[in-house]
Amino acid sequence: MSPEPRPHTGRRRNPAVRQAILDHAADLLIAHDYAAVSTDAIARAAGVSKHTIYRWWPSKGAVLLEAMAERARQQTPGLNTGVFAEDLETFLAATFRTADRVSGLLRGIMAEAQRDPVAAEGLRQFVTGRRDELHALLTRGLEQGELPPDTDPDLLVDQIFGLMWYRLLIGHAPVDGDVATRLARSLIHRQEG
Amino acid sequence: MSPEPRPHTGRRRNPAVRQAILDHAADLLIAHDYAAVSTDAIARAAGVSKHTIYRWWPSKGAVLLEAMAERARQQTPGLNTGVFAEDLETFLAATFRTADRVSGLLRGIMAEAQRDPVAAEGLRQFVTGRRDELHALLTRGLEQGELPPDTDPDLLVDQIFGLMWYRLLIGHAPVDGDVATRLARSLIHRQEG
DNA sequence: TCTTTGCCGAGACTGATAGTATCGACAAAT
DNA sequence: ATTTGTCGATACTATCAGTCTCGGCAAAGA
Structure with a gap:
């Protein structure tokens, strides 16, 4: 057999x-x-x-999903310089700019994932990968004392990617490097209050 | 004529x-x-x-949208007690719990809005209303010094609702009162750092 | 009461689409 | 040369959004 x-x-x-x-x-x-x-x-x-x-x-959802994953793999956000504030800003700026450029792709996948279980599971895996990356980065910042000590990385990851997707899907505000910068700085600055 | x-x-x-x-x-x-x-x-x-x-x-999108708006209007998050930390937590808990209960409705609308311009515009208006509510609440908290002085309310609103939608749409983590509480406290706590 | 206006259900119809089935041509490995 | 499986062409089913026509009926005015 x-x-x-x-x-x-x-x-x-x-x-x-x-x-x-x-x-x-x-x-x-x-x-x-x-x-x-x-x-x-x-x-x-x-x-x-x-x-x-x-x-x-x-x-169809499986095709679109793989197409998206393929495109996403082509541009990986730059390596870490070791300076957390800089790394975070770079990561967010690269992520946001790329996401905005292929916003039609992302929005289509998200819509398809609401009706096609295959696409839903694939998107979930894709998103998990991106979340893990950011989570690791934030954990490093937390260990280095660059984030408030009571920060919950999981929550913060969802706030960041959540903002991005929310703006992409609703379209009420831009997703660009400027927002990425402002967001990154607002997260860092707080410890100095 | x-x-x-x-x-x-x-x-x-x-x-x-x-x-x-x-x-x-x-x-x-x-x-x-x-x-x-x-x-x-x-x-x-x-x-x-x-x-x-x-x-x-x-x-079809217009029907679904109006159905959603109708349901949303039925439960308005409770009035303000005047204590910002309390109000924020109440607002978020009520919003998150309701959203989770009708998550299928919200996810369907979001998917429909990606293909139906009528639904997209309607969803945008609906979302704007909710954003304005939270924005006003956060501004009050900012004036009362309960949030870091350099807080950008627009960004924060999108972080909060973004997290909610992101979790609803991907389904990787719950949207419940517990998350609402943790999120609200993480936003308040920072000034004490 | 009679007439006009317009709501409503029934159901046929068009056009687009996801996904399947059949066929024949052809490329690669043995 | 034969087997195995890819690929294009095309027809097919089923489903769904949205349109159309018809006939019945409820409400308002005359």
């Missing part, structure tokens, strides 16, 4: 096709409204059969 | 029908998955023709 007696013969998956699907899915979501992005549209833009999409991904 | 020479004759709108639509729309969104809530489902549940829904609302 070996699960896979024959490793893999026959034609292999074409990586160019996979990349084309992910690229065009991301581009469509960034450029157009979320409502305009259908699997047919993705297939058409990528020059690919819809069948091929569903061969490799279980749902 | 009088726009409306005859004020209004003929049969009037039945308020019970309007209420039934809004009630069942909200109930469906709270009880079921967002994906399961269609206009057909709302019409069926409310014992109403789909035609009647579209006579009074321009889109």
